[in-house]
Amino acid sequence: MNLLDRPVWSALSTAHRDLSLGDELARRYEPDVNRFASARDDSEAALRALTRLVPPSEPVFILQVPQIRVPEGLTTIKAAQGVQMVARSPVAAPGEAGDIVALSDQDAAEMLALATLTEPGPFLRHTHRMGRFVGIRVDGRLAAMAGERFHFPGFTEVSGVCTHPDFRGHGLASRLSRHVAAAIAARGETAFLHAWKTNDAAIALYRALGFEWRCDVNVAVLARPSEDSRQRQA
Structure with a gap:
């Protein structure tokens, strides 16, 4: 498997293992870090393990190249x-x-407020722990x-x-994106990213x-049906 095909699993099972919950079949980020989760593969055992990681009223995001199989017990929102x-x-x-500064725990509240306002993707109280962040004030x-x-x-x-x-x-997003990608390259790594297929400006x-x-990648938000919805379906 190309690591890029299941980037969430690739991260959760390696560099972000300490930020995750789960086992060798499925993992998810800690609830205050991010909402992404992933099964190791599409085996029935892995999909059941993924279901166990989704509590009521706490949806998870799935992002992967293969078609998403929705496990039994979950529904697509x-x-x-x-x-x-x-x-x-x-x-x-x-x-x-010169005006690009490193952001840290001290900036967490401002980072969360900016992300909540602009919605660049799931961003929670401790999402900044996933990697290095920079900003312009x-x-x-x-x-x-x-x-x-x-x-x-x-x-x-x-x-x-x-x-x-x-x-x-004023080109701030372009400068910061270039700064982050260049830092990744300087470490000898390859930078990659995701965008909505309809977001022509970002692409x-x-x-x-x-x-x-x-x-192209598949994205889904999965949740455990509430008791009320199960009763309506019945």
């Missing part, structure tokens, strides 16, 4: 298509980076940020790219940075 893009050659760092305010999400041998994902509406149109931005389409 939302399904969509995305694209996976890979930097085939190292991305060059932005020319000026304007008059003390966190105007934009970008960072790393899924990480496994040889690869790190660029993610969490967002700009406050008050500061859009165009990433192409301009040197990322190339690798494949």
Whole structure:
């Protein structure tokens, strides 16, 4: 299996093992880190293990290249298509980076507020623990940020790219994305990322940075049906 085909599993079973719950058949991120989960494969045993990791009222996100098989006991709340893009050659760092600062636990509340406002993807109280994050401040305010999400041998994902509406149109997202991708390349790793298939603007931005389409990906939000919904179905 190409590690990129199941990036969530590849991360949860290696670099992010300490941030996960589960076993050798299925894993998910700790509830305050992220909502992604993954079965190791499509075997019945792995899918049952995935079901056990989904408590009531706590949906999980599935992201993978293979078609998503919904385990018995779970239901699909939302399904969509995305694209996976890979930097085939190292991305060059932005020319000026003096205003780009490292973000840490001290910035967690501002990072969460910015992500909640702009919705770059699932972002929770401790999502910043998944990798390095950087940002740009304007008059003390966190105007934009970008960072790393899924990480496994040889690869790190660029993610969490967002700009406050008050500061859009100045190329901040492009500069931060380039900065993060260049840092990944400097470690000898390959940068990759995901975008919604319908997000033409984001895809165009990433192409301009040197990322190339690798494949489409399947995305689904799965949940355990509530007792009320099971009774209605019955």
